[in-house]
Amino acid sequence: MHTEVFSELFPLMSTANPQTLEWLLSIAVEHEYPIGRAVLMEDAWGNALYFVVSGWVKVRRTVGEGSSVALAILGRGDFFGEMAILDESPRSTDVIALSPVKLLSIARERFIQILFKDPQLHHRMLQLMVRRLRHANVRLQMRSSPPAVKLAHTLVSLGENYGNQTAQGKEIFHIPFKDLADVTEIGVEETTKIMEKLHEKGWIKIDTVNQAIFLVNFRQLMNLAGKV
Numbered sequence: 407m408h409t410e411v412f413s414e415l416f417p418l419m420s421t422a423n424p425q426t427l428e429w430l431l432s433i434a435v436e437h438e439y440p441i442g443r444a445v446l447m448e449d450a451w452g453n454a455l456y457f458v459v460s461g462w463v464k465v466r467r468t469v470g471e472g473s474s475v476a477l478a479i480l481g482r483g484d485f486f487g488e489m490a491i492l493d494e495s496p497r498s499t500d501v502i503a504l505s506p507v508k509l510l511s512i513a514r515e516r517f518i519q520i521l522f523k524d525p526q527l528h529h530r531m532l533q534l535m536v537r538r539l540r541h542a543n544v545r546l547q548m549r550s551s552p553p554a555v556k557l558a559h560t561l562v563s564l565g566e567n568y569g570n571q572t573a574q575g576k577e578i579f580h581i582p583f584k585d586l587a588d589v590t591e592i593g594v595e596e597t598t599k600i601m602e603k604l605h606e607k608g609w610i611k612i613d614t615v616n617q618a619i620f621l622v623n624f625r626q627l628m629n630l631a632g633k634v
């Protein structure tokens with residue numbers, strides 16, 4: 407990967423200086439995981455930061471015996487694994503491949519070393535971590551919203567963060583309804599029902615052949631999510 411691609415693809419790298427980019431790329435390790443594989447395990451000790459080059463992962467935390475909640479879906483351009491390397495504690499959650507994924511990892515000591523050398527990178531990382539905290543707060547606030555509003559909010563966030571603009575609307579990966587339900591904190595049946603309704607209204611198009619969801623009427627979805 408070229409340094410320009412590295413800084414364009416990853417918001418975390420957008421303000422890093424050229425030497426930082428070059429050095430990080432020279433030490434980055436490539437990984438590929440098949441669908442369903444755990445990339446990180448909650449409570450395990452971790453010593454690397456990961457970047458998502460392609461595909462999707464689910465951030466999942468155990469709650470009580472045998473059940474879990476999905477906290478986020480991360481995709482191309484995101485990073486994860488910063489928490490354990492910054493506070494030197496075990497991994498806070500599982501991270502599971504929702505599709506085949508390609509990742510880059512940077513060893514903890516190397517990354518910490520560069521944070522001290524590149525204040526722009528340091529600041530950018532803080533900004534992105536604050537953004538995650540804001541999202542977590544919005545999720546808490548959304549808890550009391552009707553299921554359709556919550557689901558529209560999830561779809562709009564995925565579209566804003568990862569959507570490819572196409573003639574048919576914003577295209578996102580066909581996330582299994584179970585995972586969509588999980589991350590929205592509503593039931594699978596309810597999710598299926600609402601997705602079908604949105605499909606009937608023509609606001610979304612579900613393309614199972616190409617594993618894609620098209621957010622055809624993004625404006626209406628934003629309206630429903632209370633974002634405009």
Ligand SMILES: Nc1ncnc2c1ncn2[C@@H]1O[C@@H]2COP(=O)(O)O[C@H]2[C@H]1O
Nearest residue numbers: 465477478486487488489490497498499
């Ligand atoms: N609420 C969240 N939203 C997005 N990513 C998260 C959230 N909670 C944990 N993560 C990521 O999941 C990772 C699991 O390993 P770490 O605790 O090292 O670092 C964690 C974060 O990068």
